[in-house]
Each structure stands twice: as C-alpha cells, then as structure tokens.
Amino acid sequence: xxxxxxxxxxxxxxxxxxxxxxxxxxxxxxxxxxxxxxxxxxxxxxxxxxxxxxxxxxxxxxxxxxxxxxxxxxxxxxxxxxxxxxxxxxxxxxxxxxxxxxxxxxxxxxxxxxxxxxxxxxxxxxxxxxxxxxxxxxxxxxxxxxxxxxxxxxxxxxxxxxxxxxxxxxxxxxxxxxxxx
Amino acid sequence: xxxxxxxxxxxxxxxxxxxxxxxxxxxxxxxxxxxxxxxxxxxxxxxxxxxxxxxxxxxxxxxxxxxxxxxxxxxxxxxxxxxxxxxxxxxxxxxxxxxxxxxxxxxxxxxxxxxxxxxxxxxxxxxxxxxxxxxxxxxxxxxxxxxxxxxxxxxxxxxxxxxxxxxxxxxxxxxxxxxxx
Numbered sequence: 001x002x003x004x005x006x007x008x009x010x011x012x013x014x015x016x017x018x019x020x021x022x023x024x025x026x027x028x029x030x031x032x033x034x035x036x037x038x039x040x041x042x043x044x045x046x047x048x049x050x051x052x053x054x055x056x057x058x059x060x061x062x063x064x065x066x067x068x069x070x071x072x073x074x075x076x077x078x079x080x081x082x083x084x085x086x087x088x089x090x091x092x093x094x095x096x097x098x099x100x101x102x103x104x105x106x107x108x109x110x111x112x113x114x115x116x117x118x119x120x121x122x123x124x125x126x127x128x129x130x131x132x133x134x135x136x137x138x139x140x141x142x143x144x145x146x147x148x149x150x151x152x153x154x155x156x157x158x159x160x161x162x163x164x165x166x167x168x169x170x171x172x173x174x175x176x177x178x179x180x181x
Numbered sequence: 182x183x184x185x186x187x188x189x190x191x192x193x194x195x196x197x198x199x200x201x202x203x204x205x206x207x208x209x210x211x212x213x214x215x216x217x218x219x220x221x222x223x224x225x226x227x228x229x230x231x232x233x234x235x236x237x238x239x240x241x242x243x244x245x246x247x248x249x250x251x252x253x254x255x256x257x258x259x260x261x262x263x264x265x266x267x268x269x270x271x272x273x274x275x276x277x278x279x280x281x282x283x284x285x286x287x288x289x290x291x292x293x294x295x296x297x298x299x300x301x302x303x304x305x306x307x308x309x310x311x312x313x314x315x316x317x318x319x320x321x322x323x324x325x326x327x328x329x330x331x332x333x334x335x336x337x338x339x340x341x342x343x344x345x346x347x348x349x350x351x352x353x354x355x356x357x358x359x360x361x362x
Contacts, residue, residue: 001186008184037253038217039292072218077285077354099352104258111220169350171280173258
C-alpha cells in the first residue's frame with residue numbers, strides 16, 4: 001500500500017495514537033488503513049462413500065487436488081460462500097450439512113472454514129479455476145498430490161469420523177514459518 | 182474507496198474479466214481492490230460459575246455489556262486474537278479452553294469467533310475501550326443491556342451447556358436486514 005484510498009495522497013507506516021501496531025496512515029487526511037485476515041470458505045462435498053475434489057488450474061499449487069474453497073465475499077454468509085465456491089469450481093450442486101473444520105493460518109493471515117455438504121447429483125464438471133473434478137473413495141485419495149495441509153487434515157478427520165458416525169466441529173491453529181519466495 | 186492504493190490514481194467500480202462482482206479497479210494500473218469480511222475474535226472468560234463481561238466505552242453500543250472481542254489482526258491466530266482482546270479490554274489473564282461459538286453476519290460482513298477461556302485470576306480491570314469489567318453469575322446477567330445478539334446467543338448456549346457439562350462448537354448464520362443509519 002502506497003497511496004490513501006480516501007484522498008490519493010501518500011501513506012506512511014506509523015503506530016496511530018491508542019494503537020500498538022504499525023498501520024498505513026495517510027500523511028494528508030490521516031485515514032488509517034487497517035489490513036486484516038481473510039476467510040476462505042469451502043465445502044467437503046460427500047456422495048455415498050466418496051468425496052469430490054477439484055484439480056487446481058491456477059496457482060498456488062496448480063495441478064494439485066483440493067476441496068472447492070475460496071475467499072468469502074462481503075455480504076454473504078460463510079455457508080453461502082462455501083456453496084458458491086463449490087458451484088464456481090466444480091459446477092456442483094451441494095447442500096450444507098454442518099460446519100466441520102476450521103484452521104487459523106497466521107503466516108498467511110487466513111482462516112479456513114470447511115462445511116460438510118451433500119453432493120446432490122452427479123452433474124458436475126470443471127469450473128474455470130479447475131482442470132478436473134472427480135469423486136474419490138478413501139483408498140483413492142491422492143494424499144501426496146493434495147494442494148494444502150488443510151485439505152489433508154480435513155479429509156483425514158472426515159474418513160476417521162465417518163467410521164464413528166460422528167462429525168464434531170474441529171478447530172486448529174496451524175503455525176508454519178512463512179515460506180521463502 | 183476513491184483512489185488506488187498502488188498508484189494513487191482514481192478507481193472505478195466495474196466487474197473485472199472472469200469475475201461476477203463489482204470491484205474497485207484502478208483506471209490507470211488496473212489493480213483490483215478486493216474487499217472481504219472481517220473476523221471478530223473474542224473470549225468467554227469463565228471463573229467458577231461466573232463469566233466476565235466488559236461495559237463498552239466506545240460506539241457502537243457504548244454503555245452496554247459485551248464479551249471481550251475485536252478485529253483479528255494479520256499474523257495472529259484466532260485464539261491469540263481472542264486472548265489479546267481479553268487483555269486489552271479487561272486487563273484479564275485467561276487461557277483458551279476451546280473454540281465455542283461462530284456467527285456469520287453478512288449484513289455487516291463479519292464472522293464472529295468466541296472461545297471458552299478460563300479466567301486465571303481476579304486481577305482484571307477496565308481497559309481503554311471499557312467503562313467497567315465485572316463477573317456475573319447466570320442470574321446476574323444483564324440480558325437487556327447486552328451489546329449485540331451474538332453476546333446473548335453465546336451466553337444462552339453457555340449456561341444451557343454448563344448444566345449438561347458439554348460444550349459443542351456452535352455455528353449459525355445470522356441474517357438481519359442492515360440497520361438504517
């Protein structure tokens with residue numbers, strides 16, 4: 001951030017009065033520009049003993065498999081965002097069952113929220129951000145080709161919970177060192 | 182938003198290629214400025230059969246009682262943010278027990294995350310954003326003077342769950358019409 005979104009003058013980094021963190025503050029109008037974590041909302045679409053995964057067409061981790069998920073938008077609920085991403089990435093019709101896994105990832109300032117969902121039919125296909133979309137039973141999951149650790153963890157929980165028939169909501173802080181560019 | 186934070190030229194509202202939503206886009210450098218929901222992280226600090234509430238010194242809802250909570254910051258986990266807010270608003274020492282309630286509030290583009298926490302000692306006091314901090318047993322809760330519906334709901338869940346000795350994580354979408362200004 002270099003310029004004030006309110007008046008167009010240059011911003012400087014300083015700690016505002018009553019605050020304890022460096023913020024971008026306008027040198028002219030003094031508007032404080034806060035930057036905060038983003039929410040990624042997604043679905044774990046389930047069809048019988050299979051789950052739906054998308055092969056990513058875009059970076060990061062193009063070519064790897066993921067659950068449909070993306071940035072929550074202003075004005076939508078987390079569950080609505082999860083269903084929207086499922087439609088966009090997999091052209092899939094799903095219905096929310098329950099919130100399932102949450103992960104706080106401070107190194108990238110993101111919070112992931114995955115919902116268990118029922119895949120309502122087999123009329124799905126790759127959306128613009130996917131190379132492929134497919135159903136996988138537990139023994140077919142490409143564990144070494146999943147896109148992100150939160151995908152591995154959500155699927156591990158799911159297949160373990162499925163054997164017990166109970167799906168408690170699970171939360172974890174995942175603190176990794178920031179990857180070097 | 183009126184000006185581009187990257188180059189300082191004027192932004193316009195338009196739907197970028199491959200997108201379906203109006204975004205602020207720079208007319209000069211074409212940078213797309215996404216705006217996304219914020220996370221509010223907070224604690225439900227428990228001491229025996231009492232919970233800690235803060236009387237708000239600031240708008241909105243100044244003078245009303247709330248759980249200590251505030252905007253999650255970049256680089257911190259949700260649980261760390263909840264503890265930070267508890268220190269800032271109540272000068273209180275607490276330890277996280279578990280994530281407890283989540284609320285998605287699309288009309289204000291916020292997601293609330295409350296954690297059950299143990300209040301570790303009685304050495305608390307009003308922080309800068311609080312007029313007062315106090316412990317309340319269930320029959321002492323000022324139900325009609327709570328600041329936000331998410332506070333009522335979290336406390337209602339807590340006192341009901343306390344009788345059963347189980348505290349499942351609870352999620353709800355709370356869709357209210359936006360209040361007129």
